[in-house]
Amino acid sequence: MDDRLAMQGGTPVRTLPFGPSHFFGEEDIEILSEVIHAGTVSKGPKVAQFEREFAARHGVAHVGTVTSGTAAMHTCIGAINPDPGDEIIVTPWTSGGSVIGALLHNCVPIFADIDDTFTLDPADVEAKITPRTRAIIAVHLFGNPCAMAALRAIADRHQLFLIEDCCQAHFAESQGEVVGSMGDINGFSFGGKHLSAGGGGAFMTDNEVLWERGLIFSDCALPRNSSPYAGRPYANYFLAPNYKMNDLMAAVLIAQLKKVDGYIEKKIRAAQQIIEQVSDIEEITPQRVREGDRNTYWVMGMSLDTDKLTCDAWAFAQALNHEGIPAGGPYIGSGKEGPLYRNPFLSEPNCYGRSHFPFDYKRDKPIDYRLVECPNGEKLMQRGFSIQMQPSFDDEDVADISAAIRKVFIHYRKPIHAIT
Ligand SMILES: Cc1ncc(COP(=O)(O)O)c(C=O)c1O
Structure with missing residues (x-):
């Protein structure tokens, strides 16, 4: 040899x-052609069906679909509505998509170390909490769940939001609980993950207030018929993107969910x-x-x-x-490139022009990600x-x-x- x-x-x-x-086959083609024959491909009955089915599979009250996992994680942040400069604790080993939404919301990621599960070490999360901390993002890296009971206890003790990033971890379970059902509001990606339509994402929550805000946030804060703002005069009520999924993507997701x-x-x-x-x-x-x-x-x-x-x-x-x-x-x-804090969008920093915003907002010294170190x-x-x-x-x-x-x-x- x-x-x-x-x-x-x-x-x-x-x-x-x-x-x-x-595996894409006749079932996917059949449901896609149903959408095309119906003549409308924008957000419609297939989106509603997928949202219902995905919510039922997780035993959560509400699922909203969006265009990507990055959009889903941004919607989670939009739903909790933090102020500029607020801190979001996250792992250094994850996709930029876990924090891009936080940065677009002018928040600053604060990195806590991992343990040998490659997910957040709860003790280091607690050590990183400051008066400006608003949320913890628990990324279930590669499909491996975070220590959810410990993170939930920390979030409750310090009155923080707990956001699960389930983008890589569809149907993973922490102590018998499916991921996406334990945080306050949680995001999924459907771009090449277990469940995939080549793109797309979703957020889910049991919290009515976060649900309404997430739903409105992901659709330009406009008073659509199906939105909690229905009936208001037509206007954009706060700064929010258009992240709506369409029926073509939802149709593929319905077929793939099986x-x-x-x-x-x-x-x-x-x-x-x-x-x-x-x-x-x-x-x-x-x-x-x-x-x-x-x-x-x-x-x-x-x-x-x-x-x-x-x-x-x-x-x-x-x-x-x-x-x-x-x-x-x-x-x-x-x-x-190493842990996320070494990536140029944080280390240079390369966020908003040549400024240090939001890393210097209401701080004596801007956060310098070149100095961050998470030994593990x-x-x-x-x-x-x-x-x-x-x-x-x-x-x-x-x-x-x-x-x-x-x-x-x-x-x-x-x-x-x-x-x-
Ligand atoms: C953990 C994690 N979060 C967020 C994202 C962003 O998802 P998307 O690529 O669908 O925008 C990804 C994508 O790979 C991811 O792995």
């Missing part, structure tokens, strides 16, 4: 492409098999799932004991890619890698992924005498 890495001219473990991330449990079961099965097949490699630790939680593995996160390897996690992921495995740095496609988040930068999970993964795919991880590990492990 050729044990040279593919990136050094060896034979890749995997040459065949993997299967699709979603398939999503199958996708998730397959991803969980494949992830568990991979974890089992590399479990003898002590230098590789999968993202910890709290006992009693359900990770739905949009992506599988792992960390490496790089003290015992001759490479960092980024190089490890690159080598896996050359072996034909869809791997990335600690955060999917990204890697070198930094460690993950060196040690974390991720594998994109697909519902199409079969036993052979899983075996190839495990074999590639083992091959790359064997190549990069330090000889015993070299480990200090």
Whole structure:
């Protein structure tokens, strides 16, 4: 067997492409053609049907659909209606989409560290609370739920809003509770996630006040017929975007909602098999799932004991890619940019022209994200890698992924005498 890495001219473990991330078929075409034949494709009965079905699946009172996960997270912020300069506590390992809405609302993200679940460490969240804190965003990273009971208790103790970012974690569960049902108002993305229409998003809540505000916020604060402002004179009542979903997207989501449990079961099965097949490699630790939680593995996160390897996690992921495995740095496609606070939109800062707004609003000194440090988040930068999970993964795919991880590990492990 050729044990040279593919990136050094060896034979890749995997040459065949993997299967699709979603299965689109006759059911999707049928419901889409129903919408087209009805002659109206804007927000209509299919949006209403999807919102009802998605709410029922989560046991929450209200779901509103929007155009993306970023729009959903912005709507959550719009619903709680913070003031400029208010602080929103969030994890450093997430998509920019978790905080773009907060920034558009002139709020400032404050980063709390993560633990070995790659999600917020509740103790550090509590340590980061100040009189200007308004909310905590709990991002269920890669499908792995946050410590929701602890975060709920902290939010209640300090009278903060708890917002779940469920964009990557459809139907994950924290101690038997489905994500999206525990925060005050919570966001989802349907752009390439478990449930996908190639775009779209949703927010959900049981709180009537947040529901009304979210609904109006996501539709220009106009008095539409179905809105809580119905009957008022036509006007834009506060600053708000148009984030409305249309019936074409909703139709695909209705069809895909029937398939999503199958996708998730397959991803969980494949992830568990991979974890089992590399479990003898002590230098590789999968993202910890709290006992009693359900990770739905949009992506599988792992960390490496790089003290015992001759490479960092980024190089490890690159080598896996050359072996034909869809791997990335600690955060999917990204890697070198590091935790979110190192991204130029915060570190330069590159938000509003050349100003420091909102990081200097009513502060003696502007927040300088170049000085932020979350030690565990930094460690993950060196040690974390991720594998994109697909519902199409079969036993052979899983075996190839495990074999590639083992091959790359064997190549990069330090000889015993070299480990200090
Ligand atoms: C955790 C998280 N939040 C928010 C978003 C933004 O979602 P979208 O890409 O649909 O705007 C994403 C997208 O990947 C995400 O992963």
